[in-house]
Amino acid sequence: EADIYQTPRYLVIGTGKKITLECSQTMGHDKMYWYQQDPGMELHLIHYSYGVNSTEKGDLSSESTVSRIRTEHFPLTLESARPSHTSQYLCASSEEHRGLTEAFFGQGTRLTVV
């Protein structure tokens, strides 16, 4: 099983609150990602990082922000949660091996904004 952890697993929060979703990996991977996934839909990349102090926005526009101060830690923050942010958020990290990208996923955080 991959050593990548997300907390919390489930979160119900009121509109307007600030929240931070945590993601940590112990594999020493430089590349990390945040995906958003609605039920029955594909994963959409919202943020990624090549390494410390490197963050980029993904394909899907998101009001969230990320930081990468340490290799193992890649938190995602919503300054003011809205019901439209209700979704599952998946964190991943990846490594290159013989030219192949291997991605490892966390268990996900199911966010509900009421």
Place this chain on the structure above:
Amino acid sequence: KNQVEQSPQSLIILEGKNCTLQCNYTVSPFSNLRWYKQDTGRGPVSLTIMTFSENTKSNGRYTATLDADTKQSSLHITASQLSDSASYICVVSDRGSTLGRLYFGRGTQLTVWP
């Protein structure tokens, strides 16, 4: 536009039966294709990886095939078990970018009934 299409969207089979899931992609230049299993409320877990030169690969009761000419892949599950109930996601990597981009299909939701 790089895309990954999966069919069927959902599938119900009886325990012990076999099934085949399909994946068509337009990702170019192609690097590799993976099948992931995602249990409800959890992160995806890799089942198999196929590179350009591989036609078939097995992992227990899972057998994946790849036709790089027609850009099609299939995942065959034999002697299905109740624990096979999950979403199966086809993920294609390109080799045209530093990120080693991952393109996700929407998944096939498989339900195995006793």
